Amino acid sequence: MQIDVRPARSRPSDGALEAVRTGLAAMLGNRLVTSLAVRQQHANTLTWIDNQAPDMVAFPESVADMQAIVRLCAAHDVPVVPFGTGTSFEGHVNAPFGGVSVDTSLMKRIIAVHAEDLDCVIEPGVTRKALNEHLRDVGLFFPIDPGADASLGGMTATRASGTNAVRYGTMKDNVLALKIVTPTGELLTTSRRAKKSSAGYDLTRLYVGSEGTLGLIAEITLKLQGIPEAISAGICPFPTVKAACDATIATIQSGIPVARIELLDALQVRACNIYSKLSLPETPMLFVEFHGTEAGVKEQAERFGEIAAEFAGGPFDWATRAEDRSRLWQARHDAYWASMALRPGSKGVSTDVCVPVSRLSECIEATQADIAESGLVAPIVGHVGDGNFHVLPLVDMDDEAEIKAAKTFIERLVARALDMEGTCTGEHGVGQGKMKYLEREHGPEALQMMRSLKQALDPRNLMNPGKIVTL
Numbered sequence: 001m002q003i004d005v006r007p008a009r010s011r012p013s014d015g016a017l018e019a020v021r022t023g024l025a026a027m028l029g030n031r032l033v034t035s036l037a038v039r040q041q042h043a044n045t046l047t048w049i050d051n052q053a054p055d056m057v058a059f060p061e062s063v064a065d066m067q068a069i070v071r072l073c074a075a076h077d078v079p080v081v082p083f084g085t086g087t088s089f090e091g092h093v094n095a096p097f098g099g100v101s102v103d104t105s106l107m108k109r110i111i112a113v114h115a116e117d118l119d120c121v122i123e124p125g126v127t128r129k130a131l132n133e134h135l136r137d138v139g140l141f142f143p144i145d146p147g148a149d150a151s152l153g154g155m156t157a158t159r160a161s162g163t164n165a166v167r168y169g170t171m172k173d174n175v176l177a178l179k180i181v182t183p184t185g186e187l188l189t190t191s192r193r194a195k196k197s198s199a200g201y202d203l204t205r206l207y208v209g210s211e212g213t214l215g216l217i218a219e220i221t222l223k224l225q226g227i228p229e230a231i232s233a234g235i236c237p238f239p240t241v242k243a244a245c246d247a248t249i250a251t252i253q254s255g256i257p258v259a260r261i262e263l264l265d266a267l268q269v270r271a272c273n274i275y276s277k278l279s280l281p282e283t284p285m286l287f288v289e290f291h292g293t294e295a296g297v298k299e300q301a302e303r304f305g306e307i308a309a310e311f312a313g314g315p316f317d318w319a320t321r322a323e324d325r326s327r328l329w330q331a332r333h334d335a336y337w338a339s340m341a342l343r344p345g346s347k348g349v350s351t352d353v354c355v356p357v358s359r360l361s362e363c364i365e366a367t368q369a370d371i372a373e374s375g376l377v378a379p380i381v382g383h384v385g386d387g388n389f390h391v392l393p394l395v396d397m398d399d400e401a402e403i404k405a406a407k408t409f410i411e412r413l414v415a416r417a418l419d420m421e422g423t424c425t426g427e428h429g430v431g432q433g434k435m436k437y438l439e440r441e442h443g444p445e446a447l448q449m450m451r452s453l454k455q456a457l458d459p460r461n462l463m464n465p466g467k468i469v470t471l
Contacts, residue, residue: 009079009461009471011098016076017055020100023072024058031059031106042083042101044091048347048397049433054081054095061106063179063187063218070216071185073100074462080183081464082212084154085127087146089350090431092158092211096466102216104153110134111219118224119176119193124153124217131222140224143168146427147333153217158429159209163332166252166385167259167291168225170427172208179219180207183458193221206453211429212464214457228291231259232301233325234318236308241265241284241368241380245361247311248286248384252357254307256300260289261385262332265368268339268379275338276331286313286384287332289325332381339379339392346377346394351410351433353417354388354426363420364389370412374405388426430468438469 012020024032033039039053055078060066073080079099086093095101107123110131114120115138122131129149132141146155146162154160156178161170168174177191190203207214238244244263251258264272264285273280286308290300305316319325331338340348355363364380371378371391382389391413393406414424414437424430424437439447451469454461461471 009097009465012078016078019076020072020078021056027068033057044094047089048349049091052094052096054101055098057101057103059103059106066181066216066218067185070181079465080462082216084151087148087150089428090433092431121221126152139227141227143225144171144174152220156208156217156220157212161427163260163262174223175208176223177221178204178207180215181218182215183462211467213468230294230297231291232297232318233289233328234316236286236313236316237281238284238313241364242361243311244284244286247308247313249357250307251304256303259291262287263382263384265380268381271338271342271379272331275341276334278331335381343377343394347397349393349395349406352390352426352428353422355417355420355422357387359420360387374409
């Protein structure tokens with residue numbers, strides 16, 4: 001399906017591409033790949049946004065490699081598109097104007113762990129799971145968990161969050177400093193390891209969530225957390241989505257330090273039962289997790305059970321055994337694939353919005369009614385502790401009427417969230433798919449300021465062109 005993306009530049013000439021290809025081949029050897037299959041794997045693959053492959057894929061092993069790649073591309077006016085693991089949904093990794101995809105998967109060194117300072121320094125290709133495996137022996141962990149085993153460079157670029165955000169925040173709260181390869185190939189350091197600073201503009205936050213449109217992330221300093229003494233997790237069924245959302249709001253307002261609180265609607269529970277071989281009641285469900293001391297998590301779980309009962313929820317079944325928790329959260333992380341299995345052969349169009357928590361149940365109920373009226377199959381899951389939820393319409397791409405219904409449904413979903421003082425995307429990011437909503441969300445003045453920043457830092461529009469804003 002064609003997404004409305006206005007041209008931001010033209011494709012480079014054949015001569016420019018050949019010059020870059022020749023230069024990179026000499027520099028990288030077999031770490032430059034031009035086969036069609038690999039190029040297509042480095043473009044959008046997970047949603048209905050067209051696959052727009054780059055002209056070549058480069059695999060740097062060091063910051064120096066990154067700088068050399070960018071300098072060569074800049075010399076010949078060839079676009080640069082960063083690539084982590086390719087798990088994004090909004091066309092972030094597409095190359096609508098061709099160019100070089102810079103795959104960071106070989107840059108996976110954990111440079112330093114400062115256990116006493118609760119931070120670490122890593123290269124962008126390190127994945128979330130690999131980092132936590134490395135940290136386990138020192139009693140630390142990195143809490144941001146978007147579900148997929150994404151690269152931390154990609155998570156930083158898209159300002160990712162996920163299931164733990166209600167307690168630990170998003171990537172913007174957990175990135176202390178960055179090293180950035182600028183559009184001219186220079187190396188910029190945005191901050192120091194200090195936990196706070198009031199020295200000048202906050203350049204780190206500028207690049208967190210910039211989706212590769214201002215430069216390449218070459219190194220990341222992350223905040224870490226101590227592994228909790230005890231963790232308890234459980235499930236709690238509710239008669240309606242509204243009851244589950246209201247229980248969530250009451251839990252947050254009561255000050256219970258819940259670590260994760262995830263909503264699955266009845267259709268999503270059914271999908272998880274089939275895919276993950278569970279036997280959960282097929283009704284709206286909260287998956288909840290608490291972190292703390294043994295006494296603390298017991299008290300938190302009991303208090304949550306009392307709140308749930310006030311909203312006709314329960315019974316709340318909770319467990320502290322690691323294997324039970326792992327099975328539960330693996331089913332939640334597999335929700336996307338479980339949903340896809342509901343309708344084999346369809347294309348999943350994952351989208352998300354976020355609203356103030358007080359408007360959450362209203363927004364989800366209206367969305368469910370919209371799904372039913374549209375005749376779509378579209379499970380809902382949500383990081384409801386912070387008002388963020390995801391909808392996954394499963395679309396027959398051979399049915400034009402169904403494609404149109406899904407497209408107009410997403411338009412209404414975003415409009416509904418914006419009318420409730422929410423955002424068009426809580427964590428998926430803008431990419432290509434949600435560019436058209438930014439002016440309504442931010443207003444023309446703010447959008448023009450974003451364009452001005454892009455123009456100032458990347459005047460030739462080399463870095464991931466065609467994403468977030470156009471020049």
